[in-house]
Amino acid sequence: MATPPFPQPLEQLLLQTRRAHLATADAPGDPHVVPVVFVYVGGDLYIPIDAKPKSVAQRRLKRIRNLRENPRAALLIDHYDEDWSRLGFLLIHAAAEIAPLADCSPAVGEALRRKYPHYRQPAMLPAEALVVRLRPRRYHAWGVFAQPEERQRPT
Numbered sequence: 001m002a003t004p005p006f007p008q009p010l011e012q013l014l015l016q017t018r019r020a021h022l023a024t025a026d027a028p029g030d031p032h033v034v035p036v037v038f039v040y041v042g043g044d045l046y047i048p049i050d051a052k053p054k055s056v057a058q059r060r061l062k063r064i065r066n067l068r069e070n071p072r073a074a075l076l077i078d079h080y081d082e083d084w085s086r087l088g089f090l091l092i093h094a095a096a097e098i099a100p101l102a103d104c105s106p107a108v109g110e111a112l113r114r115k116y117p118h119y120r121q122p123a124m125l126p127a128e129a130l131v132v133r134l135r136p137r138r139y140h141a142w143g144v145f146a147q148p149e150e151r152q153r154p155t
Contacts, residue, residue, distance in 0.1 A: 007147055010090060014040035022047060023074040024066035032062050039111040045075060045134040046108045051124050058130050067096045073134060079144060088143030094134035102127035
C-alpha cells in the first residue's frame with residue numbers, strides 16, 4: 001500500500017532537511033536508530049552508505065543487517081525549540097530496499113551530490129556504495145509540520 005503524495009509543505013521539508021534519524025529493527029524486533037543524510041527523489045527517500053570511516057564493512061552495518069532481516073523502517077525528521085509551540089516532527093513508515101548506487105536512477109546520485117558537497121568527491125560516494133531506498137507507506141506529521149486541517153483535529 002503506497003502512501004498518497006506528500007502535501008507540498010512536507011515535500012519542501014523533505015527536499016530541504018539535511019539530517020534525519022533512521023529506525024530499523026532486527027528479526028526479533030530489537031530497535032536500532034542512527035542519524036542519516038538523505039534525498040527525496042520521485043516520491044522515495046534515499047539514504048547513502050558512504051565512504052566515511054566505519055567500524056565494519058558496509059554490508060555488516062547493523063542498519064543494513066536489520067533491513068535484510070526486516071525490510072520495514074521509519075525515518076524521523078524533528079524540530080525542537082525552547083518555545084514548545086514550535087515543536088514538530090514528521091514520522092515516515094516505509095518499506096526498505098538496499099542496492100548499490102549504480103543500480104539507482106542517475107537522479108539519486110545527482111541529488112546527493114547537489115545537497116551534500118562532500119559527495120562531489122567520487123571517493124566519498126562511489127558507484128558501489130550501498131543506498132537504502134525507502135518507499136513511504138504512511139506518515140504522521142505533528143506540531144509545526146502538521147497540515148492546517150490536522151492541527152485543528154480534536155485530540
